[in-house]
Amino acid sequence: MPASAEELLHLLDLTPLSDGRFTAPGPARSALPKAFGGQYLAQSLLASELHVGDSSRIPHALQGTFLSAGDAAAGGEVDVSKLRDGRSFSMRRAQVRQGARVTFDATVSLHIPETGYTHAVERPDLPAPDECLPLPDAMDRIGALGSQMWRDEWPMLDMRYAGGATDEDDTIRSTVPSSQRFWLRMRDPLPDDPRLHRAMVAYFSDFWLLSSTLLPHGFFVSTVEVPRSSLNHALWFHATARADEWLLFDQTSAWAGSGRAHGTQRIFSEDGTLVATVAQEGLIRPVAK
Numbered sequence: 001m002p003a004s005a006e007e008l009l010h011l012l013d014l015t016p017l018s019d020g021r022f023t024a025p026g027p028a029r030s031a032l033p034k035a036f037g038g039q040y041l042a043q044s045l046l047a048s049e050l051h052v053g054d055s056s057r058i059p060h061a062l063q064g065t066f067l068s069a070g071d072a073a074a075g076g077e078v079d080v081s082k083l084r085d086g087r088s089f090s091m092r093r094a095q096v097r098q099g100a101r102v103t104f105d106a107t108v109s110l111h112i113p114e115t116g117y118t119h120a121v122e123r124p125d126l127p128a129p130d131e132c133l134p135l136p137d138a139m140d141r142i143g144a145l146g147s148q149m150w151r152d153e154w155p156m157l158d159m160r161y162a163g164g165a166t167d168e169d170d171t172i173r174s175t176v177p178s179s180q181r182f183w184l185r186m187r188d189p190l191p192d193d194p195r196l197h198r199a200m201v202a203y204f205s206d207f208w209l210l211s212s213t214l215l216p217h218g219f220f221v222s223t224v225e226v227p228r229s230s231l232n233h234a235l236w237f238h239a240t241a242r243a244d245e246w247l248l249f250d251q252t253s254a255w256a257g258s259g260r261a262h263g264t265q266r267i268f269s270e271d272g273t274l275v276a277t278v279a280q281e282g283l284i285r286p287v288a289k
Helices: 005-010 037-052 135-142 148-153 194-204
Strands: 021-024 058-066 076-085 089-098 101-111 157-163 178-186 228-237 247-257 260-269 274-284
Touching: 005 194, 021 037, 037 058, 037 076, 037 089, 037 101, 037 194, 037 228, 135 157, 194 228, 194 247
Parallel strands: none
Antiparallel strands: 021 076, 058 101, 058 228, 076 089, 089 101, 157 178, 178 247, 228 274, 247 260, 260 274
16 A cells, blocks of 8 residues: 555546546555555545535535445546535535446535534543554554554554553453544645545545454454455545544444444544544455354
């Protein structure tokens, strides 16, 4: 996956073709067997914003379905079509394609901000990022899968484990609902364009959420024992935040069954602002023994 902010931004270097079509680059390198879902989320979101072409209309919701596994080494195309342009709202449909195959299908809704009633849940009271263990180090202590893959695959990210999933003796809390929390930011500064930061939040929103559904079964963050893949993903933006500043990912899972699992997360900025809410359903299948 991208080794730097520059390489990650390359994934968002969408080139307009015609009739709402954009070329969408793939990563320069990846050890993953299939394309990372966050890449499709980010590209679909940005392509929809570019298609609307009105900076006063801010994305507030993305709902997408992963239709087939994409080739991690290949780029693709994002096809955007207009569903609605109203006085306050616009809606677009975005489809990511590799050749003739559609890998991801999403609707993106944008809204001109208005004055209205306001409330928001408070950010959990947790240690500051500098007081938290780097996530790869936590994986070495707790997880069955070593940290080297994460260090190699995501070197452009600063990731800190903020707790929730384990007891003080590093045993996994196999409780329902499960809970795990992480701080995350880009190591390098990003341009000031808020569209890029929203796209990065969408990219990050696919990190570890399915892993939260495996905590009640004794697995921490990542495991080779349980193949899993995202089925659908919903993201609601509440505020714009910078992806090169600390964001807290507060993840829980209340249900799994029939080979599927459901996870939710709230994303907060370091100052306590609720930036986004996310829900995801995924496939988790134990390997037959």
